Amino acid sequence: MLHQAFTHEARLYSVEQIREIENRALAAHQGDMSLMQKAGLATAELAMKIGADKHAPVLILAGPGNNGGDAYEAGYQLSKLGCKVVFVICGKIENYSRDAQAALQRARAAGLEFAELDELLNAPQQRWSLIIDGLFGIGLKRSPEAGIARLIEFVNQLSIEKSIPVLAIDVPSGLNADTGQATSQDSAVIQASHTISFIANKSGLHTGSGKDYAGQVSISTLDIAEDFFPECHSYLNQRTSLFPLLKPRKQNSHKGSFGDIVVLGGAKGMAGAAILAARAAQFAGAGRIYCSMLAGAPAYDSLHPEIMFRKVGEISLPGTTVVIGPGLGTSNLAHALLSKAILTAQALVIDADALNLIAVDSKLRVLLHNRNTPCIITPHPLEAARLLNQSAADIQNNRLLAARELARQFNAVAILKGSGSIICDPDGKLFINTTGNPALASGGTGDVLAGVAGALLAQLGNSMDAARMAAWVHGHAADELVMRGLGPIGLSASELLPEIRLHINKLAYHSKTDGRL
Numbered sequence: 001m002l003h004q005a006f007t008h009e010a011r012l013y014s015v016e017q018i019r020e021i022e023n024r025a026l027a028a029h030q031g032d033m034s035l036m037q038k039a040g041l042a043t044a045e046l047a048m049k050i051g052a053d054k055h056a057p058v059l060i061l062a063g064p065g066n067n068g069g070d071a072y073e074a075g076y077q078l079s080k081l082g083c084k085v086v087f088v089i090c091g092k093i094e095n096y097s098r099d100a101q102a103a104l105q106r107a108r109a110a111g112l113e114f115a116e117l118d119e120l121l122n123a124p125q126q127r128w129s130l131i132i133d134g135l136f137g138i139g140l141k142r143s144p145e146a147g148i149a150r151l152i153e154f155v156n157q158l159s160i161e162k163s164i165p166v167l168a169i170d171v172p173s174g175l176n177a178d179t180g181q182a183t184s185q186d187s188a189v190i191q192a193s194h195t196i197s198f199i200a201n202k203s204g205l206h207t208g209s210g211k212d213y214a215g216q217v218s219i220s221t222l223d224i225a226e227d228f229f230p231e232c233h234s235y236l237n238q239r240t241s242l243f244p245l246l247k248p249r250k251q252n253s254h255k256g257s258f259g260d261i262v263v264l265g266g267a268k269g270m271a272g273a274a275i276l277a278a279r280a281a282q283f284a285g286a287g288r289i290y291c292s293m294l295a296g297a298p299a300y301d302s303l304h305p306e307i308m309f310r311k312v313g314e315i316s317l318p319g320t321t322v323v324i325g326p327g328l329g330t331s332n333l334a335h336a337l338l339s340k341a342i343l344t345a346q347a348l349v350i351d352a353d354a355l356n357l358i359a360v361d362s363k364l365r366v367l368l369h370n371r372n373t374p375c376i377i378t379p380h381p382l383e384a385a386r387l388l389n390q391s392a393a394d395i396q397n398n399r400l401l402a403a404r405e406l407a408r409q410f411n412a413v414a415i416l417k418g419s420g421s422i423i424c425d426p427d428g429k430l431f432i433n434t435t436g437n438p439a440l441a442s443g444g445t446g447d448v449l450a451g452v453a454g455a456l457l458a459q460l461g462n463s464m465d466a467a468r469m470a471a472w473v474h475g476h477a478a479d480e481l482v483m484r485g486l487g488p489i490g491l492s493a494s495e496l497l498p499e500i501r502l503h504i505n506k507l508a509y510h511s512k513t514d515g516r517l
């Protein structure tokens, strides 16, 4: 099975799939400990690593379901390790499952401390070494009601003011584990510094708002055997799976070996977008780069004279990889160029205004469908909303579903941009990107991504591989620059270029040369 090539950390399962795995594992009764006891032990072990200590108590919030059961087991294990714990019960315990009842009884029998919610809210000065969030896991169905929402806000405030780590059990409470969104726009979500995800990794921890709420994610499979896991179709887009894609270059190669890129865009007032995409294609290793701008081409790019400018009517597209959209506008000429590109380009990246043109023209969709190989489309949520005739909020509410629809409807590999960009092919195979940060939320970074995707498509010849590598290297370049203090505030799209070049070279050569280029 393909998924076995990926680690447990890299495989993403839906809540529905996790419920199935859990049910099968529960029915099989493997080992002496229940899954909940294992979950509690794994939580306690992580808690000890990230801040639980013997000098200040650990605050443990236990909710109305099995997530609460995990919390009691974790507290019990922590007490055995010498930590003082204080539980706050949130919700009716009459409805607890048998395992959760047993966990609560074990904690009570061990004489552990329980506090009332009001006591906690009225004692903001109490010092805690760690807060464990066991309010809701994958069973969250609606927005936390007022009392629990107030508790979540209280905990978030406390952890920021006093720098207390917050460990979320399975999922930060209030977050949808599939979509990475809160149940409604203003509903409360625990802001965790760490999340321990049980049985499998979950998409919602890595896309949309998930990255902001989950903090550092670790996985515990609860020792469930590999056979219990079904084939999975969603993965994290990580560096390790990109290594084999870009091969070291042969000595006997020439500029024709690495593809001709044609950037089409740059209407009046937006010339910079096309130039950025062209420069990005240069830095990402394309052999020859041409640029045609609707505003009229300059004689040359003085910073990168290697880019060749051609008049719009003079450019030939067959045999080339076209990047169309950066600064293209939506004029009739833009439309005509897009039709021509879809009909004749060997390979294609469609970005920005080219996507807006497709959104309102069903004939262009038909042309896209008739292409033999999927192109790459790179919408941000608003462009995706136009393409799918939805609102941007609809897109964000279920980014995975939106990416799958985009890929299927447009016969494309879609890169749905945003926090945790999603890369999906027309068959529904999906990757969530692991790199990138708010430094990329500035003008021009999308043009750079389109240019890099074009150059990698020309070199790799496969839209999914190119899209995955482009998204990863684009985000990783921003991460590295931010680590050196060059962002997130004020990082410009142009500064990404040399960093992208560095990391593409590392991907091609690092594994072969033990880190040396």
Ligand SMILES: NC(=O)C1=CN([C@@H]2O[C@H](COP(=O)(O)OP(=O)(O)OC[C@H]3O[C@@H](n4cnc5c(N)ncnc54)[C@H](OP(=O)(O)O)[C@@H]3O)[C@@H](O)[C@H]2O)[C@@H](O)CC1
Pocket (backbone or CB within 6 Å): 022, 026, 035, 036, 039, 063, 064, 065, 066, 067, 068, 070, 091, 095, 099, 135, 136, 137, 138, 139, 140, 141, 142, 143, 144, 145, 148, 169, 170, 171, 198
């Ligand atoms: N089974 C096992 O052995 C294992 C389970 N595991 C653990 O169990 C977790 C899943 O447990 P779960 O299914 O009980 O769901 P959970 O997330 O605890 O919440 C459900 C409760 O919350 C309630 N509720 C929901 N929304 C609400 C709201 N907004 N405001 C108020 N109440 C709300 C809901 O009420 P209801 O809607 O049914 O009325 C129900 O009572 C999983 O994430 C993992 O941590 C792992 O240890 C592996 C072994």
Ligand SMILES: [K+]
Pocket (backbone or CB within 6 Å): 067, 133, 134, 135, 136, 137, 168, 169, 170, 171, 172, 173
């Ligand atoms: K939780």
